[in-house]
Amino acid sequence: MLRSLRPTFLPPIHSFKIPKLPFIPMSSLRCPSTVCRNASTKIQPPSTPIPSSAYIHLPFCRKRCHYCDFPIVALGSSHSNTATDDPRITNYTNLLLQEINATVTDTNTPSIPLQTIFFGGGTPSLVPPHLVSNILDKLRCKFGIAHNVEISIEMDPGTFDAHKLNELAELGVNRVSLGVQAFQEELLRACGRAHGVREVYEAIDIVTGCTGLENWSMDLISSLPHQTEAMWAESLKCAVSARPTHVSVYDLQVEQGTKFGQLYKPGEFPLPSDNQSANLYKMASETLRNAGYSHYEISSYCKSGYECKHNQTYWQNKPFFGFGLGSASYINGNRFSRPRRMNEYTEYVRKLEDGMIKHDRINCEAKDMAMDVVMLSLRTAIGLDVASFCRLFGECLAVSLCKAFEPFVESGHVVFMDEERVKVSNGSRVAFIRLSDPDGFLLSNELISIAFSVISP
Structure with missing residues (x-):
C-alpha cells in the first residue's frame, strides 16, 4: 500500500517541465x-489558439542560493538595486527581444492578446524598469496585451526600493511574488540567501505601501536544514500577519549539482525526516486555511479571487509562450525548452532568426x-x-x-x-x-x- 513520503511538488514555474513520475511496483497496489x-x-492534439500567456526568464541574481539549480547569472553580492545598467543585463535583454521578435506564430489561427505575463528568474527585480518596459513593448507589438492583463514579477528583499516598485507599477506590473523563504536569520544564511530578516520586513513595507498594488504573493520554503516545527510555525505566523493575497509553500528539493546536493541527503539530518516534512506540510495547510486562504493548488494558497492566473495556465494544461534562458513553451501540442547556458542560448536565438529552428505542430x-x-x-x-x-x-x-x-x-x-x-x-x-x-x-x-x-x- 501507499507509504508516507515527503511532499513532492512541481517547482516554481521558472522552466516548466512535466516530470514522468516513477511507477510504484504493481504488486503493492490494489488496481x-x-x-x-x-x-x-x-x-x-485538439485545435488550440495561439497562447495567451508568456513567461519571461530574467536570470540575474546577486548570488546562487544553495538549493537553486535554475539557469541564472550571478552578478555578485555587491550588486545593488540602484546600480547603473550592467552590460550583462542589457545584452541579455536585447537577446530576449530578438527571440520574441523572431518567434513564428500560426498565421491561420487568430491571435489572442496576452492575458498573463510572468517575469521569473533569477531575481527579475534586479533588472532596471526601463528594460522591463522594453520587453513589455515588444510583447505588445508582437502579440498584443489585454487591457486586464495580469503582469507578475518575482522580487527578492533587498533588490528594490519604493521608487523602483512604483516605476514597475506604472509600466503595468500588478502582481508581485516576494521571495521571502524564511523569517529566521540562521535559516536564510543556511540557504545562501542574499538578504536577511530586516530586508524581508523592509520589502513587505514597500510592497504593501505601493498604491494600487494589492495583489502580492509570498514564497516560503519548508524542510530546510536545521528547520524546526517551531521555526516553521513562526514563519507561517509572520506570513499571515503580513497579509499577502497569495502564499506559495515549497518543500525543499535537494537537487544534484547544487551546494545542498553536495552537503545533504534527503531525509537525513540536518534535513527533516520524511515524516517531519509531512508534518510541516500539514501545518502549512492548517494554518493558512484557518487564516482564510484557499488551498487551490498543491503548493499554492490564496485569498478569494487571487489565484495566480498565469500559473493556472499550467495547471489547466493550456498553451503558453516561454522566452529566455532555459525557459519552456507549450505550443501546438509540443513542449520544448531553450538551452540553459548563455552561449548555447545565444546560438539558439541566432538560428531562430535565421529560420533554422521550427516548432511545428506534432502528433x-x-x-x-x-x-x-x-x-x-x-x-x-x-x-x-x-x-x-x-x-x-x-x-x-x-x-x-x-x-x-x-x-x-x-x-x-x-x-x-x-x-x-x-x-x-x-x-x-x-x-x-x-x-x-x-x-x-x-x-x-x-x-x-x-x-x-x-x-x-
Whole structure:
C-alpha cells in the first residue's frame, strides 16, 4: 500500500517541465485486474489558439542560493538595486527581444492578446524598469496585451526600493511574488540567501505601501536544514500577519549539482525526516486555511479571487509562450525548452532568426497527453474533470481510473465528487476526482503513479 513520503511538488514555474513520475511496483497496489488500453494510439492534439500567456526568464541574481539549480547569472553580492545598467543585463535583454521578435506564430489561427505575463528568474527585480518596459513593448507589438492583463514579477528583499516598485507599477506590473523563504536569520544564511530578516520586513513595507498594488504573493520554503516545527510555525505566523493575497509553500528539493546536493541527503539530518516534512506540510495547510486562504493548488494558497492566473495556465494544461534562458513553451501540442547556458542560448536565438529552428505542430501519443492532464489536474483543488477526460480519451479509460482510485476513496486520500462538487462514493456519479487536503496531496506522487499505471500499463 501507499507509504508516507515527503511532499513532492512541481517547482516554481521558472522552466516548466512535466516530470514522468516513477511507477510504484504493481504488486503493492490494489488496481483493477482489467485495464483499458484505448489511450495507446496516436491522436492529433485538439485545435488550440495561439497562447495567451508568456513567461519571461530574467536570470540575474546577486548570488546562487544553495538549493537553486535554475539557469541564472550571478552578478555578485555587491550588486545593488540602484546600480547603473550592467552590460550583462542589457545584452541579455536585447537577446530576449530578438527571440520574441523572431518567434513564428500560426498565421491561420487568430491571435489572442496576452492575458498573463510572468517575469521569473533569477531575481527579475534586479533588472532596471526601463528594460522591463522594453520587453513589455515588444510583447505588445508582437502579440498584443489585454487591457486586464495580469503582469507578475518575482522580487527578492533587498533588490528594490519604493521608487523602483512604483516605476514597475506604472509600466503595468500588478502582481508581485516576494521571495521571502524564511523569517529566521540562521535559516536564510543556511540557504545562501542574499538578504536577511530586516530586508524581508523592509520589502513587505514597500510592497504593501505601493498604491494600487494589492495583489502580492509570498514564497516560503519548508524542510530546510536545521528547520524546526517551531521555526516553521513562526514563519507561517509572520506570513499571515503580513497579509499577502497569495502564499506559495515549497518543500525543499535537494537537487544534484547544487551546494545542498553536495552537503545533504534527503531525509537525513540536518534535513527533516520524511515524516517531519509531512508534518510541516500539514501545518502549512492548517494554518493558512484557518487564516482564510484557499488551498487551490498543491503548493499554492490564496485569498478569494487571487489565484495566480498565469500559473493556472499550467495547471489547466493550456498553451503558453516561454522566452529566455532555459525557459519552456507549450505550443501546438509540443513542449520544448531553450538551452540553459548563455552561449548555447545565444546560438539558439541566432538560428531562430535565421529560420533554422521550427516548432511545428506534432502528433502526440494519447497516453502522454492523458498523463499530463491527470498529473496537472490532480495537483489542484478542482481536480480531474471526468466528463472532459472522457471526451478526450474515452469513457473506458475514465472508468478504469475511477476503479483504480476506489480503494483510496475509502482510505481518505482521494475524493469523488458529483457535478455539484458534493462527495460521492458511487463511481457512476463521479464528475470530478481530486486528492484530499492534506493527506492526498502529501501522497500525490504515488497516487498519480497509480493513474499512470492505468493509462500506460
